[in-house]
Amino acid sequence: MLQAQEKFSDLDALYSPDAKVATSxxxxxxxxxxxxxxxxxxxxxxxxxxxELADKGSFKLSNVGLEPVxxxxxxxxxxxxxxxxxxxRAATVCEVKKGKTxxxxxxxxxxxxxLDGSLRGLPYPEQYGEDFDKGAxxxxxxxxxxxxxxxxxxxxxxxxxxxxxxxxxxxxxxxLFMKQGGGFPIKVLGEHxxxxxxxxxxxxxxxxxxxxxxxxxxxFMQSLDGDAEEAFKFLDTGKGYVEDLGNGHSVxxxxxxxxxxxxxxxxPIEERFQPLVQELRxxxxxEDQVKKIVRAVGGAGFNLNLFPNxxxxxxxxxVLTPVNVERTDIRHIALGMDGGPAAANRMRMRLHEHFQGPxxxxxxxxAEVWERVQRGTKGGEDLPILVNRGxxxxxxxxxxPRGHISAETGMRAAYKxxxxxxxx
Amino acid sequence: xxxxxxxxxLALLQKVSAFLWEEAALLDAKDYGxxxxxxxxxxFYTLPIGEGDDFDNQLNLCHDNDxxxxxxxxxxxxxxxxxxxxxxxxxRTVSRFVIESxxxxxxxxxxxEHVIEDKFGRQRVWAGNMRHTLVAxxxxxxxxxxxxxLLNSDGMLNSFSYLF
Ligand code: FES
Ligand SMILES: [Fe+2]
Numbered sequence: 001m002l003q004a005q006e007k008f009s010d011l012d013a014l015y016s017p018d019a020k021v022a023t024s025x026x027x028x029x030x031x032x033x034x035x036x037x038x039x040x041x042x043x044x045x046x047x048x049x050x051x052e053l054a055d056k057g058s059f060k061l062s063n064v065g066l067e068p069v070x071x072x073x074x075x076x077x078x079x080x081x082x083x084x085x086x087x088x089r090a091a092t093v094c095e096v097k098k099g100k101t102x103x104x105x106x107x108x109x110x111x112x113x114x115l116d117g118s119l120r121g122l123p124y125p126e127q128y129g130e131d132f133d134k135g136a137x138x139x140x141x142x143x144x145x146x147x148x149x150x151x152x153x154x155x156x157x158x159x160x161x162x163x164x165x166x167x168x169x170x171x172x173x174x175x176l177f178m179k180q181g182g183g184f185p186i187k188v189l190g191e192h193x194x195x196x197x198x199x200x201x202x203x204x205x206x207x208x209x210x211x212x213x214x215x216x217x218x219x220f221m222q223s224l225d226g227d228a229e230e231a232f233k234f235l236d237t238g239k240g241y242v243e244d245l246g247n248g249h250s251v252x253x254x255x256x257x258x259x260x261x262x263x264x265x266x267x268p269i270e271e272r273f274q275p276l277v278q279e280l281r282x283x284x285x286x287e288d289q290v291k292k293i294v295r296a297v298g299g300a301g302f303n304l305n306l307f308p309n310x311x312x313x314x315x316x317x318x319v320l321t322p323v324n325v326e327r328t329d330i331r332h333i334a335l336g337m338d339g340g341p342a343a344a345n346r347m348r349m350r351l352h353e354h355f356q357g358p359x360x361x362x363x364x365x366x367a368e369v370w371e372r373v374q375r376g377t378k379g380g381e382d383l384p385i386l387v388n389r390g391x392x393x394x395x396x397x398x399x400x401p402r403g404h405i406s407a408e409t410g411m412r413a414a415y416k417x418x419x420x421x422x423x424x
Numbered sequence: 425x426x427x428x429x430x431x432x433x434l435a436l437l438q439k440v441s442a443f444l445w446e447e448a449a450l451l452d453a454k455d456y457g458x459x460x461x462x463x464x465x466x467x468f469y470t471l472p473i474g475e476g477d478d479f480d481n482q483l484n485l486c487h488d489n490d491x492x493x494x495x496x497x498x499x500x501x502x503x504x505x506x507x508x509x510x511x512x513x514x515x516r517t518v519s520r521f522v523i524e525s526x527x528x529x530x531x532x533x534x535x536x537e538h539v540i541e542d543k544f545g546r547q548r549v550w551a552g553n554m555r556h557t558l559v560a561x562x563x564x565x566x567x568x569x570x571x572x573x574l575l576n577s578d579g580m581l582n583s584f585s586y587l588f
Binding site: 097189190191192193194195196216218219220222223329334342345346349350352353354357358359361363364365367368369371375 | 471473480481482483484485486487492495496498499502504505506507508544578579580581582583584585
């Protein structure tokens with residue numbers, strides 16, 4: 001580690017004070033390993049949403065940086081995040097992506113673990129002697145905390161509490177984002193997954209990049225009706241902004257009228273939502289609830305980007321998992337209303353399929369340009385990557401600078417935090 | 425099964441195979457205009473995720489009605505989508521046809537599809553189980569439903585600039 005420390009001691013050369021990123025930031029595998037240690041092993045990493053673990057014994061597989069983990073709700077209702085590695089000779093104890101269980105049993109020699117990770121039993125224990133301490137051989141357990149249904153875990157017992165890491169502004173925006181339950185709790189409806197040959201920071205940048213939208217997503221825009229197309233022209237209207245919310249987090253407000261979905265309930269309803277309005281009326285929902293639900297179906301008007309791996313993007317969660325220096329897995333998690341009208345959830349899913357995922361009208365074009373970034377960095381090693389856009393007219397916001405909707409303020413927020421964590 | 429129905433089955437199998445091979449050739453050639461004309465307006469083109477089959481009420485990779493199919497093709501063809509300009513090239517084989525049911529003029533047939541795509545000097549391989557619901561029409565068929573279940577539909581995929 002000492003050697004690596006010396007190697008990357010000049011952090012200004014990697015991310016300069018005037019917001020230029022060195023090409024090696026996307027390419028150097030030693031640096032990548034260093035990031036996994038210093039960032040992903042040390043901070044809060046998003047692992048699951050509450051609704052994915054509906055019952056006692058519900059679990060899903062996830063990752064904290066490069067480490068495979070199991071996220072599971074135990075009998076007391078607490079959520080545990082456990083490294084998926086048997087304490088005997090390292091076999092994974094679970095290879096089912098999600099489900100329900102009463103315990104985890106290692107397939108190799110049969111060590112059995114409880115839902116809290118504790119070692120419950122093992123075949124023929126005598127050979128370990130009488131003082132074998134089962135209590136010291138549970139699955140490795142991460143510190144776990146959650147905020148408004150979002151579950152995070154960390155390997156770092158010293159790190160600040162989750163709410164302090166998120167900070168007041170992020171918490172406020174999370175609460176606002178969750179209003180798209182339309183009066184119902186938010187529920188995960190499914191996910192799209194695709195892997196992209198790019199460094200994880202290319203993704204980190206993109207979640208706060210409005211500048212690319214009219215270019216990369218032109219073909220998506222063209223598939224929309226007039227009203228909807230207007231809503232996505234946030235670069236032209238210039239009403240939005242990007243704000244640094246501290247600790248690497250940022251918000252990109254694209255449609256200010258949709259920051260708080262309880263407001264502007266009397267705005268005219270877009271053409272594409274009219275059939276849903278009718279369906280809800282026919283089902284007997286009162287008029288004010290119809291308005292609220294329909295408004296919620298359209299999603300929030302902002303992207304809230306958390307360092308280092310999750311973004312609340314308009315209507316879905318976008319999660320990144322670094323795989324290696326040139327590969328990153330992406331999950332687009334679809335959200336709906338738990339107990340809400342099926343028609344509203346159907347529309348949420350069709351909207352999600354329209355843009356997101358391997359066959360969406362948006363994601364494939366994103367994936368293409370992200371890969372093009374990674375391919376482009378093979379040339380011109382000495383040329384910097386610019387994230388200085390919008391520095392010219394940044395204003396102070398609540399906790400950090402606020403810039404134009406197309407400013408790279410959010411990327412600078414992330415790189416500032418990157419630098420802070422890499423220097424510790 | 426008497427000899428007569430067996431002969432009929434083979435004739436039907438041959439007819440269905442010819443139709444699906446023709447469809448496969450259209451998709452590899454990216455002759456999407458002709459492909460669209462194979463469809464009945466009410467038909468759905470679906471790539472589900474996982475095993476579920478309540479496509480309306482679950483998240484799929486795509487679940488296209490007539491409008492979405494046309495929009496998708498338009499996106500491929502207009503030249504503004506960077507991932508489809510140019511798209512990956514594909515070579516596919518379709519085989520292992522099994523006629524699952526024949527009811528009136530409607531035939532349900534399952535098959536295996538292998539697609540190899542090439543882009544950026546890199547080839548990727550995809551395999552899927554297909555099920556077509558075909559309705560007899562003139563000399564051939566129209567598609568009422570097509571469901572393609574990729575083997576790893578619930579795993580890590582890549583983005584697709586073509587159809588299965
Ligand atoms: S490796 Fe798990 S019991 Fe031996
Ligand atoms: Fe994008």
